[in-house]
Amino acid sequence: MKNVVLKLHNIKKIYKVKDENILALDNINIDFELGKFYLIIGHSGSGKSTLLHLLGLIDNADSGEIIFNDNNISNLNSKELAKLRNEKIGYIFQEFYLDKYLKAYENIMVPMLINKNFSNKKEIFKRSLLLLDKVGLEKRKNHFPKQLSGGEQQRVCIARALANYPDIILADEPTGNLDINNEKYIFNLLKELASENKCVIMVSHSSDAKNYADVILEMDNGRLKRI
Template identity: 45%
Template sequence: MELIKLDKVSKIYGDDLRALDNVSFAIDKGEWASVMGPSGSGKSTLLNMIGCLDTPTKGEVSIGGINISQLNKQELTKVRRDKIGLVFQKFHLVPYLTAIENVMVAQYYHSMADEEEAQQALERVGLGERAKHLPKELSGGEQQRVCIARALINYPDLILADEPTGNLDKENEEMVLDIFRELHSQGHTILMVTHDPTVGDLAEKMLELEHGRLVVNSKNSLV
């Protein structure tokens, strides 16, 4: 069953800057896909589009059967809130909220804040002990794990990760990737943008962009 479907999607900035050029692919439910490509190849644009942070200039993007190409900002926000969990390269935690509160914020905007549930989410990423710490008191890896907990808290259909290990050292990277593996085994759909081939190789589906065009769309033979 297709969770995400892109059909001839283009994003054009200004007159003729094609950040995405006629891209089409689909990702099934429960699938782990990685998007690779050099800087400026259109990875972030693609991610923004799927994350309901942006809309395509041409073509159709549908998530869980909803065509989001024609939605306004209000409606996009609603789709994002209900279906998507975001993990950023630079973590982006609210600096004045503790780890658990950062998780709760996502609950709050979604439906209802539940401290117990948030605590459980943190324990799932191994941060049960650090719940009451502010972001500045946490290491990079810990911050990223808070982000993952936050992304998971509303049971999203899709987890979108933008270079989640880009700012981490080897040890933390391993820990974060383990979490993703576990999520995948539990049946979560993951779309991860990365430029690191070893990270990319973990995915079942490999997508590669170059100058806005999709050049590779293949099953990973290693998995």
């Protein structure tokens, strides 16, 4: 039985650049399921990032519907979208975007602090340590981002993305700044997350990524096709 968490229906996105309309997303229809690892590939300017922004609820489509857990989210206001992003989606970036003034475990606590599902700070602290343990950095909990290697920072970023038990993990070129060993580690970790019934959607240029994905999608001139 399909376990669809996110559904895009007839999605179109047009950018206007100097009186010229550019079709960034052209009639996208796709279902994303829990427990699967999706890889989106495509050349630069093909619309990958635009798609990821829509999936991450930080951009709007010009037409079509985005269904999240059977709910159409097109009409949600900014506060409701922020709550959805906080509780249901985890983000991983190429540049990590960790707060340099916070220690590893504190960075992981940040999304949990505004999540009302956590009853107290102690619970939040415990979960941040648990997540650090999951990404193999329990001994580095008191380190600041600049005291961690690139691979370690990305693992902290993954732990932060998992903080609020999200259904969806969005990863935008997560290994773009990492060496091969760290890349393998991250891909394995993301695959493991998919096996834990999360929907992992990753954009990557890495040739190795295909070996880990359950579904490979290619963006080409705004159109999405399954490979």
